[in-house]
Structure formats: structure tokens, C-alpha cells
Amino acid sequence: MNPIEQSDPVLWQAICQEQNRQDSTLELIASENHVSPAVLAAAATPLTNKYAEGYPGKRYYGGCEFIDVIENLARDRAKALFGCDHVNVQPHSGSQANQAVFLAALNPGDTILGLHLDHGGHLTHGKSVNISGRWFKAFHYTLDPKTERIDMAHVQRIARECKPKLIITGASAYPRLWDFAAFAEIAHEVGAVQMADIAHFAGLVATGLHPSPVPHSEFVTTTTHKTLRGPRSGMTMCKADWAKKLDSAVFPGLQGGPLMHIIAAKAAAFGEAQQPAFKTYCEQILKNAKVLAEALMGHGYRLVSGGTDNHLMLVDLRAKSPNLTGAAVELWLQNAGVIVNKNMVPFDTRKAMETSGIRVGTPALTTRGLKEPEMKKVAEWFDRAASSGGDAQVLQKVRDEVTEFTRSYPLPHLTCSGT
Template sequence: MNYDAVRESDPAVADALVGEVERQRNSLQMIASENHVSEAVLEAQSSVLTNNYAEGYPGARYYAGCEYADDIEELAIERAHELWGGDHINVQPHSGTQANQAVYLAMLEPGDKILSLDLTHGGHLSHGHPANFTGQLYEVEQYEVDAESGYIDYDAVREHAEEFDPDIVVSGYSAYPRTVEWEKIQEAADAAGALHLADMAHITGLVAAGVHPSPVGVADFVTGSTHKTIRSGRGGIVICDEEYADDIDKAVFPGGQGGPLMHNIAGKAVGFGEANSEEFEEYAAQTIENAQALGDRLQEHGFTLVSGGTDNHLVLVDLRDSHPDVTGGDAEEALEEAGIVLNANTVPGETRSPFNPSGIRAGSPALTTRGFDTDAMETVGDCIAQIVDAVAEDEVDAAVEDVATTVDDLCAEHPLYE
């Protein structure tokens, strides 16, 4: 990946692109929402479809010249049905947030009510945070995980729904390490006469592979990202029953977006095709095994995991018990210096600022794509523990130098984009 054409036109951008390739090759990407797509997906996303305007839907575009755009979008939809089922799928949303926006726009009026998980307890900005359009347009109340167990208390969610009487109940989360029991959220929605939006953004690939229960056929609407555990073109999807299909399509276009990003939809089509394979099912299962191995190793080092472990692709570490003087920001910064890239994250019962919280969130999808197994993940756990311990003891420099050598070895053993 030399970006020769870019270099001829714009050396500064080429330098940054090459630098990013090297950063990804030579460090461990553990942001739970990130992954490494295949070179085929990269090629599709950088295709000449970036030149194409295709407002509308296959067979009903507002511009000429959309024959091949139609073919690709139809392939993406067909393959999405093979992965997740459902009556109707819209593959045009530019992101998971815009997929959620489409559901709200189609089903709600300003001032209507949303019940969702609090951001500091593992929810998402697009579920009702005041900094997001949802918190500005709608009346939002939020449920929390149980402070002691770290699990969602589904009985409490139902009681909250009955009291609040929301129009939509939202499930699906960005920092919840346990299996989501979609049926129990559906019971809460039914008790309030509300619709149910299941946002599977983080676990889209795990659901596709059958290693996490699917919300399709349970919730009224299912949204997801297409670039996290599913490793496809960057963007989002909406899955719904046929009765909502026209409303959703109108809410995506022209309601919330103009022309679809057809080059990204090409990436979705290629990635969805790759995910329709036994190899991808094995990958998804290994992703969970790797996260569990990482979590177990961190617990052996004395770290506290929210909920005591994980059922999916991420572990959420609460540093307050094991390292009370180390913030998530402190840990994130030192780990990145050593070549381990993850993020500071709020934890249930957060006592610090969201900008420098008490936890760290680590994911296994990208490392699993590189071929890491459970033994390698245990080594990564040792490295994380060594750095965080060093932060607590104010001995970061020596630890960073030592861990960086191990990271170099791991990257060499599991090469990326050769």
C-alpha cells in the first residue's frame, strides 16, 4: 500500500496514509468498534462508484447511469438477507447512528419518548444523549445496569417502561459485555405498548455468524453497523418488518440522507459475501474466545471486569478496585505508547469525568482478524497489566520499552496487509 497515485498528486496526504498503514501493521488495534477489513473490501470501497450519484433505490433512481449501482445494492441486500433474515433491509445508511435516526424519523414525532440504556452504563450517544439529536428532539429516560452485578436488570427495565410509557424502547449497546436478552426487552416494550429498536451495531457480525442471539424477528426494528464485527464497508443497515418498509426507506432517503455512498455499499456487498462462509463463523467464535481469554488473564492479574467477564467481543475493566489512582485516560495513553490501542471508558457508577473515566474497554475483533488465538491474547493481557501496574508505580518508561518489544514480536507473527 504505497498510494503512488496519491503521492504524485498530494505527497502530504500520501505520507499520512502510509503512516496509518504502518500504525495498524505495527500496533495492536483493540478499540472494540474497530476491525481490519480485507483488501477486497478496501478495493471495493475505493472504486469508481465514488463518482456515482444514485439517489433513490434500485430500479427507482433519480439519475441515469445507475445500472451497476443497482446491481451492487441488490447484491448487498440479498447477502444481508442471507446473513440476518428479516422482511426488509435498507443498506444505505451512512452509519449506525443514521440507521437509528431513520427509525426515529419514521416512527416518532418531536417530543415523543425514548427509553434506553444510559451512556455511562454502556449505551450509545444515538440512544438519547443530550449532546446528540435524540436527546434534543425527544423526551428521554434511561435505564442502568445493576450496580453490583454489571448485568441489565430486565425486570427493572420493564417496570421503568410501564412507569415512563415510552414510544420506543432501545436495546443493544456499545459497552455491555454480556449477551443481550432481546425477548426480555421486547416484553418491556410490549408492557408499555411501545416499539422496540434493537441496535446490534457492535455485534452485527456475531449475530450473523450465529454466536450471539439475533434480535431479528423479535424487535420491530434492528439497526447495525457494517464495519465492526462484520468487517464490511463502513456504514449502517436497518432491518424491519414489511409493514414499516416504505416508512424506513423514506426516512433514510430523502428524510435523512441524499445520495447513498455507493462505494461503501460496494464494500458492504463484498464484506457480506465474505461473511456468508464457514470461515467467518469460525472467526466470530474465535473473537469471543479471544475476548474471554483476555478477560480471564486480566482477572488473574487482579483487575476487576464489569459483570465479571464477557460473552461477546469486548471486556470492560473497572480500574477503581485494582488501581484506584489510575484513570482510564492514564492507562490509554501509556498503552498506546507501548503499541496497544484501546480506549478509556466510563463504567457503571462512574465517579470521574467521562473525559477521563475510571475504566478501559478492550476488544478482540481486529486482533482475531490478524490471526491471534487465546494464547496470544493471554500475552496481550500480560502486557496490559504490566503497563497499568507501571502507571500506578510511576515506572512507565521501562515498562513501555519492554512491552513494545513484545508488541513488535506479536505483530511480526501476525502480519497485516502484506
């Protein structure tokens, strides 16, 4: 019996319900994944008990001799995976990985330039409500209205005008590849440093399936829980000459004690990502995304930029039916057991809580073992639910089929049995 089951039945019930939800639905949220049993186990170890402020060999607490081994493992594996000079594995999240760069390289009031949130960028790339937009003068580049891709001439024009100290590349909802070398050229011209936030496609970079920003960027940040398939967390990489500033930005600049159980889980995930099977997994993510994109377009949906080069795609619902909103479709799909998130499309006339788009991604389904033929089924369920007008009977029929289907693709690890 799990100790939580015995000591705290109320908490246990909610955990089991969440596990059952994950097990019986199709996870299409592009930023989520299912970790391996080893990563899950590492996150649930007594390492959570330990304070270890500082860095390996230089701690403010006693008893860190094994903690040092674990943090060094995570660092060494990350360096080998990405080929970076230096890495700090202590940021608790992707947001803090970015904040560490701001603290290391900027002063309040400095100018930053990143992709606009409404065009796929992230909150932490200068949105006014975020610390990045409140403490810095944030400018944004947008996508070309025709191609819905990044236009480097436009980026260059804005960079020349606003003269940023930091140029941010990377995004949360951009389905195409990034040309980090072209950004570096602009950054050098205007005297900026480049921060590549590869939170979404880090797994693809680690396996050579997406161009690497490491040679071209002073800083590379990432979450560890998306395509990289580790625990919910972050890390920041940098060139050797920024290493000291970065480390003191993370600690003591931003954080106190590192979450050593999560750093152990990162070490486990990075070890897995070094195996040949992880590259096969990432290749399958891309194959699945291509087939899902084609199948959705076959059902009459328009995809932003006409398709995808990575693990995600943005479905513009208006081509299917002008009245469809992302909020309504997200709810209908959820009732049918297909989990997605509403997302603005470039130049959307609807607000963020309504939207005209849905973002979908293949990392989690690929972890469960789904391949190309199953992607066509997923697209069909998506279409039946999105075209249902919210009809409860239609949604229940899809829900029953999805529940039955998921039984053949069990999650990698179950904490609660018999739920």
C-alpha cells in the same frame, strides 16, 4: 507506485504513517477491525463517482443499471445473513441508521427509552447532547448495581412509568447477552416498538453466536465495520410493514445520494460473512475474549459483571489500584503499542474524559490471527504498561516487544509497502 504517492506526497506520508501505526500496534478497541483486501478494494472503486438518489429500479439519475445490481446484492446478502423482512443499506453510519428509525417511527417530543450511556449505552440512544436526546424525551434504564447486568424488572418498571413510543436495546460497552424477547414483551405491554442496535455484535448475530433480535424487533440497526468486518457504514432492517416508512426516512428524509462505493464494500463484506470461515472467525473472537478476560483477572483487574459473553470486556482499574484512571492507562498503553479506549464503568465517580475503566475487545486481533496463547501475552503487556506508572523505559521495552510480535501477524492488506 500508488497514484497518491505521485500526486500528493504530504497526504501519502500521513496515510503510510497511519498504516504503519495499525500494522505495528495491537488493536484492542472493541469497535474497530481490519477489513479484507476485497472490502478495501471495493471501497476504492469508481463507484464513488456515481449519483444514485432513490432505490433500485426507481432512481432520480440516469446510468444506474449496474449500481442497481450492486445495491440489490448488498440488500439480498444482508437479508439472507440476518433473516430480516426488509433492509435499507444506504445509511452512511450507525448514527444515521438509528436516526432513520427515529424519523420513520417517531415525532419530535415523543418518549424513548434506552440503556444509559454511563452504563454502556450509546450517544444516539437519547444522550442530551445528541439529536436523540434533544428532539425526544429520553429516559434510561441502568444496570443492577450488584450484578452489573440488565435487570428486566427495572426496565419494566421504568417502561410502565414513562410509556415510551420506542424502546432501544443494544449498546457500545455491555459485555453480556441481550434478551430481546423479554424486551419485546415489555414493549408490547406499553405499546412501544423495539429498535435493537446491534452495531457491536452484528457479526455474532449473523453467525448465530448471539441471540437474534430480528424476530422480536420492529427495527434492527447496525454499523457494518465492527464485528461484521465491513467498511465504516451502517444499515437498518425492519419488519415488512415498516419498509415504506423506513425507506422514505433514509431517502429523502435524511440523506441524498448513497455512497455506492461503500455499498459495494458492504456487499463484499456480507458475502464474506456468509462463508463458513466467518463463523469460525467469530467463534475465535469469543474464545479469545474469554481467555483475555481470565488473564486480565489473573493480573488483578476486576471486570464489570465479572467477565464477558461477547467480544468485549470492561476493565475496572480501581481494583488494581484506586488511583489508576482510564485516561492515564489509555496513554501508557498507547506508548507501549497497545491501543484501547478509556470508558466509564457503571456508577463511575469519574467523568467521561477521565474514567475508571478501559474497554477492550478482540475482533481486530482475531482478524490478524491471534489465538488463545497470544491473548495471555496481550494481557501481560497490558498489565506491564498499566502498572508502569508511566515509566518511559518500561513502556519502551513493551513497545519493542509488541513491534517485534506484530511482524508475525501482518495486516490483511497493505496499501503502502516498505514503511
